[in-house]
Amino acid sequence: MNGIDLAVSTVIFALRPDADDRLVLSIPLVRRTREPFEGHWALPGGGADAAESLDATAARTLEETTGLTPAYLEQLYCFGEPDRSPSGRVVSIVYWALVRGDEAEQATIDENVAWFPADELPRLAFDHNLIVDYALWRLRNKLEYSRIAHAFLGETFTLTALRQVHEIVLQRPLDPANFRRQIEASRAVVPTGEHVTGGRHRPPRLYRYDATVDLVDRGPLTPAGIR
Amino acid sequence: MNGIDLAVSTVIFALRPDADDRLVLSIPLVRRTREPFEGHWALPGGGADAAESLDATAARTLEETTGLTPAYLEQLYCFGEPDRSPSGRVVSIVYWALVRGDEAEQATIDENVAWFPADELPRLAFDHNLIVDYALWRLRNKLEYSRIAHAFLGETFTLTALRQVHEIVLQRPLDPANFRRQIEASRAVVPTGEHVTGGRHRPPRLYRYDATVDLVDRGPLTPAGIR
Known part of the structure; x- marks a missing residue:
């Protein structure tokens, strides 16, 4: 309406075993199949829907892209810098959740959905590296006192x-x-x-x-x- | 773009003297001069601007409506329930700040801008009572450990x-x-x-x-x- 697209993205944290069976803090990412950033990995999510609450959009787009259905997603932060998408102004409301290992195993894994170690990510689409950095920082901060x-x-x-x-x-x-x-x-x-x-x-x-x-x-x- | 309007609103807290010269936790409100909720008091704010960061929109709309220019506004939460505005879907990114008494006195006060005791508000426009309740809860929580x-x-x-x-x-x-x-x-x-x-x-x-x-x-x- 004011020339701004609204999107919802989600950061899911789980502890998953690596190749040596050591647990690693991990997040699921989805490979983009269209421009901008075609072929880059990105946080699961999608466009907001005028008839749906933001919470519901976060849950729906997460399930559609990854098959994950955490009991409860919480709002993390809203990212809205004017230059964060090359294809026009997009404001993203970001949600997050922690899930248990057995919940994490319910994710649909194929060539376009994969878990990555949260501290060793490739260059992600948009400002998603910044979003994950912020989520990691909030997680570590909260762990200390919460x-x-x-x-x-x-x-x-x-x-x-x-x-x-x-x-x-x-x-x-x-x-x-x-x-x-x-x-x-x-x-x-x-x-x-x-x-x-x-x-x-x-x-x-x-x-x-x-x-x-x-x-x-x-x-x-x-x-x-x-x- | 997806049929959703994006707005920015701001909760400013200050301690201001009441008629008996006792300091009261107060917030500035702006009276709406058009529908929906014409004549109701509302948080200062305005529509997002596609060329401007959300932080900058929060600062600009706060200054335009109240004359207040806090050094730093921080994002509080994003409110986006589908039914929060009767005139169509509006998602509001809410910012907040605490200001000193002398800063608070710089506000433009006229018949459409006034300070209210934060705990004794009238029925505000939209879901702004809920927004203030949430901001009050966050403020009191943070005061305890921060x-x-x-x-x-x-x-x-x-x-x-x-x-x-x-x-x-x-x-x-x-x-x-x-x-x-x-x-x-x-x-x-x-x-x-x-x-x-x-x-x-x-x-x-x-x-x-x-x-x-x-x-x-x-x-x-x-x-x-x-x-």
């Missing part, structure tokens, strides 16, 4: 698994005893009373978060509740 | 003034000794070595923040640097 690491894990987990998530995302080793003290002091994590099953002499205890905490608490905004 | 209260004050301030800002925004009294301990422990505030001038027997010490901290740290995004 309770989002569990989104990469199942409902219950060991403290060792939780520490490994922090180590992979932050890209540095953490002292196990210090990590345990900090997590226990934060009271974000509570023991379930259960232990890892199996024949071990001292099976590790299982923990869970005491409440569902979203990536970004939206306060008075109603949750998207897309599906 | 270092943003100084944006309401000058470069140096007393701890009493800083505590009063917190009390006004959070709408509850804070214990002076506890507040002092928490602020000193956070190391966000450092004594300047100066004292309030005047003939008092024990003039209060002046403090400053040890760095400029924005409402929202934008990480890899370059600061708007609008003016």
Whole structure:
């Protein structure tokens, strides 16, 4: 209407095994099949639809391009520099989500959809490298003071698994005893009373978060509740 | 282009004296002079311009409607529910800023521009009440763990003034000794070595923040640097 196209893109983070079976912070990308940036990899997404909420457009375009259906996508930031697309003015509302490994495996993978290590991306279409950099920075920042690491894990987990998530995302080793003290002091994590099953002499205890905490608490905004 | 209009709106927070000379958390509103919502109060803003960055549109439309020119506006959230405007689909990128009392006094006040107590608003145009509620929630949340209260004050301030800002925004009294301990422990505030001038027997010490901290740290995004 004012000569501006509105698009929605999504950054999905998951921990996925690489060729050496080491977990790597990864995002799914889609290869563009038309200009501009034909052949370049880009974030999943698509044009906004006048009849649909932005949240719904984010979920729909993500599913259409990758087959992924995270329970909840949250708004990250709106990117709107005048020169970010060579084919005219496009403002992109960017959503993000963290998904567990088993959810990530539901993605449709073909020659035009693939997972990439989030820290080793090729030159992406548009300003999508900047968008991923911003999402990575927000993720690492939130990990330090918030309770989002569990989104990469199942409902219950060991403290060792939780520490490994922090180590992979932050890209540095953490002292196990210090990590345990900090997590226990934060009271974000509570023991379930259960232990890892199996024949071990001292099976590790299982923990869970005491409440569902979203990536970004939206306060008075109603949750998207897309599906 | 896809049948969606893009607009920019701004929430400006300041502490301003009421009729009894008590400081109140306040925002400037603009009365609409055309449909939809003619005669209703609304957030300052306007339509996006295809040749202008969103940051620049936010600054320009704020100045055009209110005369306010905060040094830095930050993106708050993007509101895009399909039914938020009765005259067609409008997606609004919302910016926010905190300004000092002396900056707030630069606003053009006439019959169509006025300051309102942020917690006692009339029914605003569109979903602007929801937008203000969300901005208030974010402001109160950030005040608890961040270092943003100084944006309401000058470069140096007393701890009493800083505590009063917190009390006004959070709408509850804070214990002076506890507040002092928490602020000193956070190391966000450092004594300047100066004292309030005047003939008092024990003039209060002046403090400053040890760095400029924005409402929202934008990480890899370059600061708007609008003016």
